[in-house]
Amino acid sequence: MTGRALAFIVAAVLGVPFLCVAGLLSITGVASGCSMPTSPDGGVGRYDAEQVHHAQVIVTVGVQSAVPVRGQVIAVATALQESGLRNLGNLGDRNDHDSLGLFQQRPSQGWGTPAQLVNPEYAAAAFYRKLVSIPGWQMMPLTVAAQAVQRSAYPDAYAKWEPDAVALVEVVAGRLPGSGSPSEACATSGGWMRPVPGAIVSGFRTSSRPGHDGVDIAAARGTPIHAAAAGVVIRVACNAHTRDGSPHSCDIDGHPVDVLGCGWYVELRHPDATVTRYCHMLRRPHVEAGEQVTVGHVIGQVGSSGHSSGPHLHLETHTGQPATKTNAVDPIRLFAQRGVDLTAP
Numbered sequence: 001m002t003g004r005a006l007a008f009i010v011a012a013v014l015g016v017p018f019l020c021v022a023g024l025l026s027i028t029g030v031a032s033g034c035s036m037p038t039s040p041d042g043g044v045g046r047y048d049a050e051q052v053h054h055a056q057v058i059v060t061v062g063v064q065s066a067v068p069v070r071g072q073v074i075a076v077a078t079a080l081q082e083s084g085l086r087n088l089g090n091l092g093d094r095n096d097h098d099s100l101g102l103f104q105q106r107p108s109q110g111w112g113t114p115a116q117l118v119n120p121e122y123a124a125a126a127f128y129r130k131l132v133s134i135p136g137w138q139m140m141p142l143t144v145a146a147q148a149v150q151r152s153a154y155p156d157a158y159a160k161w162e163p164d165a166v167a168l169v170e171v172v173a174g175r176l177p178g179s180g181s182p183s184e185a186c187a188t189s190g191g192w193m194r195p196v197p198g199a200i201v202s203g204f205r206t207s208s209r210p211g212h213d214g215v216d217i218a219a220a221r222g223t224p225i226h227a228a229a230a231g232v233v234i235r236v237a238c239n240a241h242t243r244d245g246s247p248h249s250c251d252i253d254g255h256p257v258d259v260l261g262c263g264w265y266v267e268l269r270h271p272d273a274t275v276t277r278y279c280h281m282l283r284r285p286h287v288e289a290g291e292q293v294t295v296g297h298v299i300g301q302v303g304s305s306g307h308s309s310g311p312h313l314h315l316e317t318h319t320g321q322p323a324t325k326t327n328a329v330d331p332i333r334l335f336a337q338r339g340v341d342l343t344a345p
Contacts, residue, residue: 059076063173071137078161081158088101214277217342223311224298230293250264251305317329317331
C-alpha cells in the first residue's frame with residue numbers, strides 16, 4: 001500500500017461507527033453482523049456517497065463478469081486498502097511510482113494506460129481478470145487472494161477490511177437488479193453461517209446412532225469448508241486408526257467399519273465460548289492452531305478421512321473447551337439460536 005493511500009484510509013475511517021446486528025464495532029474488530037446504516041445522501045455507515053458509488057461500480061462489474069460474491073468482497077476490500085475507495089489520479093510528489101485509480105494499478109506493470117486505470121469500470125474488470133486467473137482463489141483467505149493480485153508491500157493489510165467490504169457489498173448488491181441474494185455477502189463475514197452447503201444425512205445422537213455427537217452434511221469431495229463464525233483455531237489434528245489401534249493415514253480415505261476417528265479435523269473457539277469441530281477433511285487443513293479466523297474463512301476441504309463412508313462434513317458443536325461428549329449439543333439447535341438454518345435446502 002502507498003503512503004498516500006494511508007492518508008485516504010485514515011480519512012475513510014472517520015465518521016459514524018460501523019453498526020452490526022449485535023451492536024457497535026470499531027473498524028479493527030471482527031464483525032458480528034452484516035449491516036450498516038444508510039444516509040439520505042447515499043452514504044453508508046462511515047462511507048460517503050462517492051465511496052459507496054465506487055463500491056457499487058465494483059460490484060456491478062463483478063455481477064456483469066459472473067464473478068461470485070466472494071470475489072466482489074475481495075475486490076471491495078482491496079480498493080478500501082489501496083485507495084479508501086477513492087478514484088485517485090496522479091498526485092505528483094505524493095504519488096507512489098505510477099499507481100493510479102481505485103486499485104492503485106500501475107501502467108508500467110501492464111495494467112493499462114493511465115486513462116484506463118482512472119476509469120473505475122476498467123480498473124475493476126482488470127482486477128477481476130487477474131483474480132479469477134489465480135488457481136484456487138475462492139478457497140484462499142481474503143488477504144492471500146488480494147495479495148496474489150496486488151503484490152503489495154503490505155501483504156497482510158487487506159484482512160482488516162473484510163467486515164466493511166462485506167457490509168458494503170451487502171448494501172450495494174441490494175440496490176442492483178440481477179445481483180443475486182445480498183445475504184451471500186453477509187455469509188462471508190459477520191455472524192454465523194453454514195460451513196458447507198448440503199443436506200444433513202445423519203443427525204445428532206439418533207436412535208440408530210446414539211453416539212453420533214454431531215451432524216453429517218453431504219458435500220462433494222474438495223468442497224471448501226468455511227468457519228461457521230469468527231474465532232481462534234484451537235486444534236488442528238489427524239485422528240485416524242484401525243480398530244486394533246494401529247495408525248491410519250489421514251491423507252487417504254478412511255473406512256466406515258475398519259477405521260475409527262475424525263480424520264483431519266479442526267476445532268474453533270468462538271467469542272461466546274462455544275467450540276465447533278469440523279471432521280473428515282480431504283488433506284491437512286489450511287489453518288494452524290492459534291490463528292484468528294473470521295466467519296467464512298476457508299479452513300479446509302471436504303473429504304472422507306477417518307471413520308467415514310464417503311465425502312461429507314461431520315460438524316460438532318460444544319458449549320465449552322475442551323470439546324467432549326459431555327458438552328456436545330445438537331448443531332441444528334445451536335445454529336438455529338444464532339439465526340442459521342442448517343436444514344435449509
